[in-house]
Amino acid sequence: MRPTFSIIAFTVLSGTGYGLWFLLGIVLTLSRMGGDGPPWPSFVVTALLLGLVLVGVGLLSSLGHLGKPARAWRALSQWRSSWLSREGVAAIATFVPAMLLTGAASGAAPAAAARVAAPALIAGAFATVYCTAHIYASLATIRAWSQPLVVPGYALFGLYGGLLCLWPMVDASPGGRSLETAVAGVAVASALLKVRYWHAIDRQPPIDANHATGLARFGDVRSFEQPHTEENYLLHEMGFVLARKHARRLRGITLGLGFAAPVALALLALMLPSLRIACAACALASGLAGLFVERWLFFAEAKHAVTAYYQR
């Protein structure tokens, strides 16, 4: 599949934003802040707003993929059957608890509202990422996507991105607990999941023209003339070959930038606490870059069934 920048930016940035909101929801629920509970730590407002920026930019970027972006509101109507529609509904609904919490944390809304908004933010953030993943996982025509590790992958990578964002903010706030071990743990889990995913998709049998044409019983099918001399929409959109050619190297870059470097930086921060903020910032930059490569590969490596007719 052709990796479109708008969709990669949408899934990575909004995934990271929802991951951040999910973590904040957990922090706020567990610490029972708001009302007569303990005071809000200073990073909460910043983190909620950063989540808002990431989610907002991600969702706006997704509009860039549409042929008719002005009609995007129509996508909220078919939630009964379409995961894309469900994703839109969940994304918009999640803004409500996020805004309420931002208001409560900055004093504009009653602090007690956080008691309800924090669990709602956890549920909304998870539901949105779950729906995003299912947009791809529900497409049986693309075998690399319709397999069981895609949904947990989207959830885990969103959580990981959120954790990478939270780490420097928590470190910079006075009295904040350090997140090094959590970052290293989630990074290792993410890397293991991704390696298992690649292992799984490499073992999927390809769909060939024998099968696609139903002519297998007559012999071995070879295309001797294409239906058109130039590229058409299908080949442009679904006949992307480059990534599979360089898959090994790109997978190495994903693992190195996305997961190995942040783990190394987390260990460094544990050994040299004076460098921890610098380590956290570098880990965020490296980890997000790695997630972009990971997402580019997720799209670019996937092969669509229709390419079998073209023997591509």
Added chain:
Amino acid sequence: MTTLPPPTAKKLGLVIDLDTCVGCHACAVACKEWNDGGEFGPLPDADPYGAQPNGVWFNRVHSYAVEQATGRGTRELTVHFPRSCLHCETPACVTVCPTGASYKRAEDGIVLVDADKCIGCQLCAWACPYGAREFNMERGTMQKCTLCVDRIYNETLDEADRQPACVMACPTRARHFGDLGDANSPVSKLVAEREGYALMPEYDYKPVNRYLPPRPRRDGCADAKTKAAPTESLDTAQLPGVLRWLDRVLSR
């Protein structure tokens, strides 16, 4: 609505005969011509007279050589393979649509796109394993075969002309249009008689269109390679002098 209608009794579709299709692309051209000016058109072309022309077509005709092992070596069977929307009974292209633009008609099972509702997310094209949908870059919306819904019910046309344009144009009558939900319709009888098959049934989208397989070739028609005469032996000593001389001259 992109939820599917209850199963329709009437299942309009095409039956394509791979035995008689000669790969002339007349169906594709006639389809382009009708639909470019029809209710669901235009079907735009980008750079039509330039170096890399491309555009929206609802029909694409592939040409395949099928290599067969026979008792006397291999031979190749030529199969021209028109590919278009199969108007599936349970199509994923309809259910993935977030806006309701992609829909299946309850009255006859035709799968259509409402261009006024389409937001151009292209998810339907990703969901179709048969490559039936092509995106109109100019308009920003998706397009697909309409089974010439603006011909088949068109009362301004003669009754004999109320057929999809591709069916009308086919010079070898390799395309047949009819109700595949009615077991007694001519198309259903043709499918039963010739063992017509559905493409990639494992997707469970239940295509309505059927393909009629190529008929078996007669053994005597094996290709030239396998029919090449064995080398004959000739004892030149047995020949009369003139012919022996001729053989020597020709052998030089």
